[in-house]
Amino acid sequence: MFCLMKCSKKVLAAVAALLCCGGMLAAIWQTKEVLGSAYEDLYPDMYVSTDSEFAKEEGKVVYYTFDDGPSKNTIAILDTLKEKGVKATFFVTGQEVSGVDSDAILKRIVDEGHSIGIHTYSHVYQEIYSSVESYLADFHKIREKIIQVTGVEPKIFRFPGGSVKNSFASPSVQKAIRIEMRRRGYIYYDWNLVSGDDKSYMTDTDTLIHNIVNGAKGKDKVVILCHDDSMRVSTAEAVGPVIDQLTAQGYRFEKLTESVEPVQFQNDDEK
Secondary structure (H helix, E strand, O other): OHHHHHHHHHHHHHHHHHHHHHHHHHHHHHHHHHHOHHHOOOOOOOOOOOOOOOOOOOOOEEEEEEEOOOOHHHHHHHHHHHHHOOOOEEEEOOOOOOOOOHHHHHHHHHHOOOEEEEOOOOOOHHHHOOOHHHHHHHHHHHHHHHHHHHOOOOOEEOOOOOOOOOOOOOHHHHHHHHHHHHHOOOEEOOOOEEOOOOOOOOOOHHHHHHHHHHHOOOOOEEEEEEEOOOOOHHHHHHHHHHHHHHHHOOOEEEOOOOOOOOOOOOOOOOO
């Protein structure tokens, strides 16, 4: 009996040592991931050079941004922006919409002087946020398409859902993605004004106008979140009135570029 107990203690000690070792290895690997060194060999062409300092912003400025396009509604938005002489920012996906020449819209965005940023190719949360590798693969796919179609290297992007925590990714994976994208030189932009079209494509035009115009009050810098997928007709209809009313309040409209200091929900201490 004594021998059995002695052996059992040895077995337990061995198991504990293995668990401890496994924990140390996991910690080492996680540290390696967080530092980004695990992904340096992936997509060696996917690095950009961005400004080390952000430009000084003066006065009241609005950055009108649109996610999830291109679609027929992107065309309507571009028409209004051209009429008003306003530049905006489009965070695009690679989704093909029936009856729409997506490539032509991407090219028009660039040709008319707007900013084009990446919003992932698939926009499928459970896939892109499953790992750093999955996010990089998806990002690379839409990046290649934008470059091929427009000749422009996108340097800015927006996470689907923003840089906030979501149920499709662990906090450690999300943080590792942010660190890796920053290491590659890319800048992500969140927002500080929600139009309301993210809640439902049925939100009416007047409600969107009200949400934006009233939401801008008291802010010198406004980054508006809107969506230009094929379901958001009211979003396109609201653009003209929003521009008119905010201009009357003393705002000017600009596009986001890598020289604009970003609004970020998760800015961590990741530098």
